Amino acid sequence: xxxxxxxxxxxxxxAPLVEGAVLALREYSQISKLLLTGDTPQLEALLKKHGxxxxxxxIVHTTQVVEMHDSGIDALRRKKDSSVSRxxxxxxxxxxxxxxxxxxxxxxxxxxxxxxxxxxxIDRPAIVAMMPTEQGRHFILxxxxxxxxxxxxxxxxxxxxxxxYCEHVLKRPKPTIGLLSNGTEEFKGDVLTLAAHGLLKxxxxxxxxxxxxxxxxxxxxDVVVTDGFTGNVVLKTSEALAKSIFRLLKRxxxxxxxxxxxALLCKRGFQSxxxxxxxxxxxxxxxxxxxxxxxIAHGGSSPFAIKNALRAACFSIQHQLNPHIVEAVQxxxxxxxxxxxxx
Amino acid sequence: xxxxxxxxxxxxxxAPLVEGAVLALREYSQISKLLLTGDTPQLEALLKKHGxxxxxxxIVHTTQVVEMHDSGIDALRRKKDSSVSRxxxxxxxxxxxxxxxxxxxxxxxxxxxxxxxxxxxIDRPAIVAMMPTEQGRHFILxxxxxxxxxxxxxxxxxxxxxxxYCEHVLKRPKPTIGLLSNGTEEFKGDVLTLAAHGLLKxxxxxxxxxxxxxxxxxxxxDVVVTDGFTGNVVLKTSEALAKSIFRLLKRxxxxxxxxxxxALLCKRGFQSxxxxxxxxxxxxxxxxxxxxxxxIAHGGSSPFAIKNALRAACFSIQHQLNPHIVEAVQxxxxxxxxxxxxx
Numbered sequence: 001x002x003x004x005x006x007x008x009x010x011x012x013x014x015a016p017l018v019e020g021a022v023l024a025l026r027e028y029s030q031i032s033k034l035l036l037t038g039d040t041p042q043l044e045a046l047l048k049k050h051g052x053x054x055x056x057x058x059i060v061h062t063t064q065v066v067e068m069h070d071s072g073i074d075a076l077r078r079k080k081d082s083s084v085s086r087x088x089x090x091x092x093x094x095x096x097x098x099x100x101x102x103x104x105x106x107x108x109x110x111x112x113x114x115x116x117x118x119x120x121x122i123d124r125p126a127i128v129a130m131m132p133t134e135q136g137r138h139f140i141l142x143x144x145x146x147x148x149x150x151x152x153x154x155x156x157x158x159x160x161x162x163x164x165y166c167e168h169v170l171k172r173p174k175p176t177i178g179l180l181s182n183g184t185e186e187f188k189g190d191v192l193t194l195a196a197h198g199l200l201k202x203x204x205x206x207x208x209x210x211x212x213x214x215x216x217x218x219x220x221x222d223v224v225v226t227d228g229f230t231g232n233v234v235l236k237t238s239e240a241l242a243k244s245i246f247r248l249l250k251r252x253x254x255x256x257x258x259x260x261x262x263a264l265l266c267k268r269g270f271q272s273x274x275x276x277x278x279x280x281x282x283x284x285x286x287x288x289x290x291x292x293x294x295x296i297a298h299g300g301s302s303p304f305a306i307k308n309a310l311r312a313a314c315f316s317i318q319h320q321l322n323p324h325i326v327e328a329v330q331x332x333x334x335x336x337x338x339x340x341x342x343x
Numbered sequence: 344x345x346x347x348x349x350x351x352x353x354x355x356x357x358a359p360l361v362e363g364a365v366l367a368l369r370e371y372s373q374i375s376k377l378l379l380t381g382d383t384p385q386l387e388a389l390l391k392k393h394g395x396x397x398x399x400x401x402i403v404h405t406t407q408v409v410e411m412h413d414s415g416i417d418a419l420r421r422k423k424d425s426s427v428s429r430x431x432x433x434x435x436x437x438x439x440x441x442x443x444x445x446x447x448x449x450x451x452x453x454x455x456x457x458x459x460x461x462x463x464x465i466d467r468p469a470i471v472a473m474m475p476t477e478q479g480r481h482f483i484l485x486x487x488x489x490x491x492x493x494x495x496x497x498x499x500x501x502x503x504x505x506x507x508y509c510e511h512v513l514k515r516p517k518p519t520i521g522l523l524s525n526g527t528e529e530f531k532g533d534v535l536t537l538a539a540h541g542l543l544k545x546x547x548x549x550x551x552x553x554x555x556x557x558x559x560x561x562x563x564x565d566v567v568v569t570d571g572f573t574g575n576v577v578l579k580t581s582e583a584l585a586k587s588i589f590r591l592l593k594r595x596x597x598x599x600x601x602x603x604x605x606a607l608l609c610k611r612g613f614q615s616x617x618x619x620x621x622x623x624x625x626x627x628x629x630x631x632x633x634x635x636x637x638x639i640a641h642g643g644s645s646p647f648a649i650k651n652a653l654r655a656a657c658f659s660i661q662h663q664l665n666p667h668i669v670e671a672v673q674x675x676x677x678x679x680x681x682x683x684x685x686x
Contacts, residue, residue, distance in 0.1 A: 071530050106526075134587045148525055148533035182491055182575035183449075187414050190491035190572040213579025217587040229533040230573050232525035234580055236556025241584050244477045244560040248619060252612035259612045265605025269595035276591060 001030050003313050004096040005306075007038035008065045008083035009103015011299040014038055017102065018046035020306025025054050027307065030314050035090055037062050037083040062086045065103075068299060072106025076114065084108055088115045091292040098293035098313035100284060102301045108294065109146050109287060116292040119322055121329040124150060125289040126158040126228065127296060128165055129235050130282040133219035140166055140175075140223045144285060145232035152195035155179070155225055159205055160332055161288040162223045164324040169286075169315050175222035178211035180230060186210065192227060200225070203332060242277055283308025286316060288325065293317055344373050346656050347439040348649075350381035351408045351426035352446015354642040357381055360445065361389035363649020368397050370650065373657050378439055380405050380426040405429045408446075411642060415449025419457065427451055431458045434635040441636035441656035443627060445644045451637065452489050452630060459635040462665060464672040467493060468632035469501040469571065470639060471508055472578050473625040476562035483509055483518075483566045487628060488575035495538035498522070498568055502548055503675055504631040505566045507667040512629075512658050518565035521554035523573060529553065535570060543568070546675060585620055626651025629659060631668065636660055 007017045021034055033056050036043050040061045047057065064079040066072075076085060084103050088111040090096040101108040105127075113125050126143035133139060142162035147154060159177050166175035179197055181189040188210060189197060200207045208221050216224065216234075226234070253263040263270070283305040284295035293316045297309040316322075350360045364377055376399050379386050383404040390400065407422040409415075419428060427446050431454040433439040444451040448470075456468050469486035476482060485505035490497060502520050509518035522540055524532040531553060532540060543550045551564050559567065559577075569577070596606040606613075626648040627638035636659045640652040659665075 069528060071528070134591055145525055180576060182488055182572050185412060185414070190570075193572075213576045213581070214583045216580055217583050227533075229525050229536075230576055233523060233556045233573055233577060237559055237577055237580060238556070238584055240557045240560050241581055242588065245585065245588050245616070245620070248477055248616050249612070252615045253609050255612060255615075259609050262605040262608025262612075266596050266602050266609065267605075269592070269598060269602045269605075272595045272598075273588070273591050277588070 001098070001314055001317050002033040002035065002096040003031060003310060004035045004037060004087040004090040004099045005310070006084040006087045006099065006101035006103050006108070007036035007043055008062070009101050010301065011068065014042055015046055016301060016303050017306055018043060019050060019303035020301070020310065021057070022047070022050045022052045023303055023307040024310040025052070025056060028311060028314055030318065031056060031310070033058060033096070035060055035087070035096055037087040037090070039063070060086060060090065066107040068104050070104055070107065072104060072110035075104065075107045076110045082107070085111050088112055092116055097317050098295065100295045100297060100306070100309045100313050102297035102299055102306065102309070105145060105296055108296050112287055112290045112292065112294040116290045118289055119291050119326050121326060121333055122157055122161070122289040124154050124157070125287050126161060128162055128286045128288060129231070130279060130285070131216070131235070131238065132277050132279070133217050135219050136276050137219050138282070139216070139219060139221060141231050141235060142223060142225060142288070143228040143231045144235045145228045146287060148227065148229035148232070150192070150227045152192060152199055155192070155196035155227065156199040156203055157289070157329060159200055159203065159223065159225045160328045161325050162225065163205055164328050165286060165288060165321060166222050168319045168324045169321055172222055174206050177205050177207045177223045177225060178209065178215070178221035180224050180226035180234070181210040181212060184210045184212050184215070196225070204335065280305040281308060282312065284312045286312060286321070291322070293321065344441070344657055344660050345376040345378065345439040346374060346653060347378045347380060347430040347433040347442045348653070349427040349430045349442065349444035349446050349451070350379035350386055351405070352444050353644065354411065357385055358389055359644060359646050360649055361386060362393060362646035363644070363653065364400070365390070365393045365395045366646055366650040367653040368395070368399060371654060371657055373661065374399060374653070376401060376439070378403050378430070378433055380430040380433070403429060403433065409450040411447050413447055413450065415447060415453035418447065418450045419453045425450070428454050431455055435459055440660050441638065443638045443640060443649070443652045443656050445640035445642055445649065445652070448488060448639055451639050455630055455633045455635065455637040459633045461632055462634050462669050464669065464676055465500055465504070465632040467497050467500070468630050469504060471505055471629045471631060472574070473622060474559070474578070474581065475620050475622070476560050478562050479619050480562050481625065482559070482562060482564060484574055484578060485566060485568060485631070486571040486574045487578045488571045489630060491570065491572035491575070493535070493570045495535060495542055498535070498539035498570065499542040499546055500632070500672060502543055502546065502566065502568045503671045504668050505568065506548055507671045508629060508631060508664060509565050511662045511667045512664055515565055517549050520548050520550045520566045520568060521552065521558070521564035523567050523569035523577070524553040524555060527553045527555050527558070539568070547678065623648040624651060625655065627655045629655060629664070634665070636664065
């Protein structure tokens with residue numbers, strides 16, 4: 001498998017990306033080529049630092065970097081030689097099968113959507129985020145930020161795409177689907193979710209109705225479908241709240257010598273809690289719906305998370321994610337066309 | 344002050360409500376009358392249990408209860424003698440100045456909106472939720488669930504109403520306002536928030552631009568404005584995640600005798616963290632925009648939280664919340680009318 005890594009897009013520059021790439025090459029023999037897009041001298045120096053002379057690595061020199069505050073579409077127009085844009089070009093031209101980027105999410109979404117185009121039958125992309133539950137089993141939040149203004153049909157497509165990812169890549173058969181709303185009752189929702197609820201009920205998916213914020217971390221469903229605005233707010237709010245609680249705990253549990261001693265005895269317990277809530281294990285969020293595999297990683301990803309994002313790219317290729325998505329959506333559209341009209 | 348308490352609407356029936364009422368009467372001498380709507384024998388028995396023969400309490404007998412799964416509008420039509428509907432009638436007829444309900448939120452919103460009607464200049468109601476931050480100072484989330492499909496103008500009105508609450512009831516002068524979006528940059532948002540952003544920039548409020556999920560618990564602004572769908576999801580997701588993390592901590596920190604001993608030494612630290620994240624101190628969420636004071640409490644409220652919800656009702660009356668809202672909105676509409684047209 002050939003994978004392109006946007007080797008400049010990261011809050012801390014290329015270092016964590018190159019380290020993640022080196023880790024991935026050591027672990028995943030299925031990677032036959034890893035194309036790093038970015039500034040050659042910087043990338044070569046980092047590879048040298050890690051003593052990496054793996055012949056599967058190839059550097060594709062680029063001269064521009066999309067910053068985190070840039071608008072995605074603007075950056076695509078103004079910075080044609082950016083590391084993320086060139087990495088997507090590699091997929092577009094058939095030199096790679098997947099792209100991994102931890103840079104500006106808007107830019108990765110815009111470049112992938114515009115250059116790779118959408119899969120047949122799909123109108124808009126959606127981002128998958130893996131969210132932890134109390135039981136340790138993660139659920140899929142989709143869309144976590146690609147499409148802030150979807151139609152009800154887009155939400156149904158999100159459900160099909162996320163279900164295909166869940167079934168074929170994560171290997172959870174017949175995934176259960178919930179629709180995020182402001183209440184579990186069927187009559188709850190905004191105009192968008194009320195319409196999407198109707199579509200999902202008739203979709204043939206394993207649809208379990210509405211889920212609300214209170215249900216999220218109890219693992220009631222495998223996939224939580226929502227629009228990209230609400231999904232993005234939920235993802236970031238959850239990340240922020242978990243971090244705030246842990247910082248607060250740290251502050252309070254180091255406030256006196258007695259508490260410090262107690263915290264030391266609890267150390268392994270805290271590590272277990274951290275392990276459950278850690279998203280690095282998944283490393284990246286697949287952008288579903290585009291004609292090519294695109295994995296979006298957190299701007300502050302650790303090298304371990306980048307390694308796992310590259311693994312997510314491998315799995316998505318290996319398990320034929322996109323052909324499965326096309327088939328599922330095609331089947332749903334066919335059955336909708338042939339279904340008898342409601343009385 | 345005369346306050347009506349929906350004395351049947353609670354996950355655990357009337358007991359916590361009556362206990363909260365008794366606590367409030369002991370503490371707040373400004374309450375001249377507390378009207379409890381509900382089943383007279385049950386309420387009398389509970390009052391007797393608490394040894395309460397306070398002459399300020401009056402029971403208004405009602406025969407129906409709106410259940411938590413009922414649709415608000417339906418319940419209003421079908422259950423005309425429900426405890427919540429009758430409590431709102433008391434305000435409508437001038438027998439009380441405020442209503443407090445911990446029952447079905449949809450029913451309280453529907454009854455208040457339809458029976459009390461909106462304040463002049465306001466189109467739709469909005470719920471205020473108090474959310475904790477790491478620093479202990481709470482911020483206001485508005486709307487937390489009253490209006491799932493607002494217009495940009497409704498979001499601007501939410502900002503004015505929440506700012507008035509913040510300034511006059513919570514006594515924070517010149518409150519800062521943020522607009523919840525899927526990114527802090529001005530170009531981020533769905534169609535609704537992009538339009539609301541423009542209105543808020545020209546509103547004369549202390550508007551600080553977009554805030555995203557990552558910013559919420561750092562206390563960047565006093566008021567976070569959002570639609571009732573997203574706000575409700577954020578409120579419930581935050582409550583659920585905090586509970587999940589605390590349950591997970593409890594499970595892990597009681598898993599071995601050593602951890603148990605450590606947790607015991609840390610006990611006061613955990614209590615401090617709990618205190619910061621506890622919403623009982625505020626007790627209720629004001630429903631802004633209706634012509635009367637309506638405080639909505641959590642369905643699982645403790646008696647302490649109910650007591651504080653009654654206090655929120657007193658403060659809102661005492662500090663003239665509604666006249667201040669009308670004045671602020673009127674001023675904003677006047678200045679919008681007289682403002683020069685943009686070039």
